[in-house]
Amino acid sequence: MINVFARLASLLNPWRWIMSLRRSMTGASVSLLLIGIVSLNIVWGYPWTGMFAACASLFVMGRLVNYFATPHLSISVNAPRWVPLGTSLQIPARVRNTGRWPGMDLWIEGNQRCDWLQPEGETAAVVDVSFHKRGLQSLRPIEVDSYFPFYLFRTHLKIDTSTTIAVTPQPLSTDDDDLWRMVQTTLRSIASQISQGAQMNYVGSCEYREGVPVRRWDFSSWARLGKPIVREFSTPAARSVTIWINHVCADVAHPRRNWFQSILGWNRPETSSHEPFERILSIAASSIETLTRNGAAVTLWFSQDGVLKTLRCEAGGDPSELLVALASLERASSTESHDYLSEEWSRDLYSQSGDSLLVLSCQTRDEVPVALPPGTRWVTHREIRRIEGPESPVKPSAKTDSRRVPEAIG
Numbered sequence: 001m002i003n004v005f006a007r008l009a010s011l012l013n014p015w016r017w018i019m020s021l022r023r024s025m026t027g028a029s030v031s032l033l034l035i036g037i038v039s040l041n042i043v044w045g046y047p048w049t050g051m052f053a054a055c056a057s058l059f060v061m062g063r064l065v066n067y068f069a070t071p072h073l074s075i076s077v078n079a080p081r082w083v084p085l086g087t088s089l090q091i092p093a094r095v096r097n098t099g100r101w102p103g104m105d106l107w108i109e110g111n112q113r114c115d116w117l118q119p120e121g122e123t124a125a126v127v128d129v130s131f132h133k134r135g136l137q138s139l140r141p142i143e144v145d146s147y148f149p150f151y152l153f154r155t156h157l158k159i160d161t162s163t164t165i166a167v168t169p170q171p172l173s174t175d176d177d178d179l180w181r182m183v184q185t186t187l188r189s190i191a192s193q194i195s196q197g198a199q200m201n202y203v204g205s206c207e208y209r210e211g212v213p214v215r216r217w218d219f220s221s222w223a224r225l226g227k228p229i230v231r232e233f234s235t236p237a238a239r240s241v242t243i244w245i246n247h248v249c250a251d252v253a254h255p256r257r258n259w260f261q262s263i264l265g266w267n268r269p270e271t272s273s274h275e276p277f278e279r280i281l282s283i284a285a286s287s288i289e290t291l292t293r294n295g296a297a298v299t300l301w302f303s304q305d306g307v308l309k310t311l312r313c314e315a316g317g318d319p320s321e322l323l324v325a326l327a328s329l330e331r332a333s334s335t336e337s338h339d340y341l342s343e344e345w346s347r348d349l350y351s352q353s354g355d356s357l358l359v360l361s362c363q364t365r366d367e368v369p370v371a372l373p374p375g376t377r378w379v380t381h382r383e384i385r386r387i388e389g390p391e392s393p394v395k396p397s398a399k400t401d402s403r404r405v406p407e408a409i410g
Contacts, residue, residue: 059152069149074159076094082165082166098119108144109128143157144159191294244360246362300313300322375388
């Protein structure tokens, strides 16, 4: 009952009506109002009486007609599932009139005109959108203005599209990013070895079997023995690349505001973003696209809501699932529990013996006490290094070895 009275009081609020009328006025309605006011200051008589009556009637009737003639609209958009951060694009949309009355003198997004939209009719439109924050973003409402009749008044509509787009991390460029240039060179070398089927340990030759690739044929032995011979290897090369994202990051200190700025709202920081973590995700997104385009399969490991999740994309496949997962990935504070410190996690890492392991982390190697298999590339937001030999679990250290030289060799 209280809610009913509150809504009724809000509906009958005269100030609300006045502000609504003010926002709906256009140049034509303002001209009518000024002419009506001027006609009151002149001695009554013909033609001033008729001029005032005409202005008043047009002003009142125009607002009523504009209000009741506003159509009921719905919008469907053909939006992509994901877009990179910082992208500006045009999304096609279909505007449909779901009401009983036609829509007249409509302007969609302020620059697309529709003079007539019959009931159950549709019209095409284009929506300009841009995204400046990573995550699952709702597409902004589409704005439609109704100017019927005669552009006297304007009724502004905001129509929700009920569409969510995954904004993935911003891709990196090799032109002005030395670290990504080194990482990309390493990944292309690994992908080339995987796509070409390079092998590691040659153990001998045997007779040809159906289905063996041509690159394994031993032509010299074939010519000497007079029968097809193929080469055999004991250990195959890496089958894919496993990317593990360590989402544990140290908190970044933000500048504090004094009491005067707090009261006046000056220097109000926007939604804070963790720059090292965002850079790590950008490296991950660019790595996934580089590997899949160069013929390597990618397995993505990450922890979300305390649960270890794994996603895989085959060589040349669509990495949408992996990129969408990166869009919704949140960082964890360094004070929270480390899910990867268990023995099961270490065994899972060593079980990927046929894969190349790439660890992306805001933390340095000395800060993560977990053993890693040989050949692992440890990439931070500043450097890349390779683990050459087997490791035992290391203890976290507050100091970092400044003599370590970053290595970016594949």
